[in-house]
Amino acid sequence: MPGTRQLAKSDLSPLTPDFFARDTLTVARALLGQILVRRDDATGKEIHCRVVETEAYTQDDPACHAYGRTTGRAATMYKRPGIAYVYFIYGMYHCLNVITEPEGKAGAVLFRALEPLHETRGPKKAELRTFGPGRLTKALDITKALHNEIPLTDPTQPLYLVKGKPVPKTQIVTTTRIGIKEARDYPWRFYEQDNPWVSVRVPSP
DNA sequence: GTCGCGATTTGCT
DNA sequence: GCAAATCGCGACA
Numbered sequence: 001m002p003g004t005r006q007l008a009k010s011d012l013s014p015l016t017p018d019f020f021a022r023d024t025l026t027v028a029r030a031l032l033g034q035i036l037v038r039r040d041d042a043t044g045k046e047i048h049c050r051v052v053e054t055e056a057y058t059q060d061d062p063a064c065h066a067y068g069r070t071t072g073r074a075a076t077m078y079k080r081p082g083i084a085y086v087y088f089i090y091g092m093y094h095c096l097n098v099i100t101e102p103e104g105k106a107g108a109v110l111f112r113a114l115e116p117l118h119e120t121r122g123p124k125k126a127e128l129r130t131f132g133p134g135r136l137t138k139a140l141d142i143t144k145a146l147h148n149e150i151p152l153t154d155p156t157q158p159l160y161l162v163k164g165k166p167v168p169k170t171q172i173v174t175t176t177r178i179g180i181k182e183a184r185d186y187p188w189r190f191y192e193q194d195n196p197w198v199s200v201r202v203p204s205p
Numbered sequence: 206g207t208c209g210c211g212a213t214t215t216g217c218t
Numbered sequence: 219g220c221a222a223a224t225c226g227c228g229a230c231a
Binding site: 055057063064065087089090091092093095097110112132133134135177178179180181 | 210211212213214
């Protein structure tokens with residue numbers, strides 16, 4: 001269909017396992033600007049969100065669930081790159097991560113904030129409250145029971161990632177992670193500068 | 206089996 | 219600013 005403004009198929013191409021089978025910090029930055037798709041199979045409706053804030057967790061990182069552990073929930077972090085790691089926290093919230101590094105090496109990126117692409121109102125009045133790791137899973141109905149360990153590289157899944165426009169390096173803010181005791185000083189949180197959907201911004205000078 | 210606490214959010218002081 | 223909500227997981231017995 002020449003001349004139409006319909007999205008080209010390549011615009012919806014999923015991220016591949018190769019994208020995730022890299023250094024966790026690289027993936028955490030590269031994920032900014034990519035698109036998370038949530039499909040409701042009952043209605044066929046899809047919600048598309050840009051990734052605007054991430055955090056990295058690695059095997060050698062004292063704040064990581066897989067630090068010194070290979071069993072229990074930590075086992076997920078050693079599995080195939082590109083699958084989801086969803087855990088339940090504080091008795092009421094789920095957190096969404098994607099597994100990184102080659103299989104056998106633990107690593108994950110936590111999704112901390114998303115920008116819903118068809119949300120017309122700002123974060124404060126938004127129907128979809130997708131800023132903050134606990135809020136975004138609630139807004140998109142993401143749960144451990146339904147979504148843990150599903151491949152986010154597979155568009156037949158109700159939750160998956162497709163290619164977006166990467167956020168340029170100059171627009172990425174690098175800072176410390178939120179809500180952890182260990183390794184508080186690691187600069188392993190990344191977000192898109194000036195994006196209103198970011199959960200916690202570094203105080204401006 | 207029991208205990209303490211967490212990659213959070215909200216509401217109240 | 220601070221504490222409550224609320225339960226799975228990991229540590230220890």
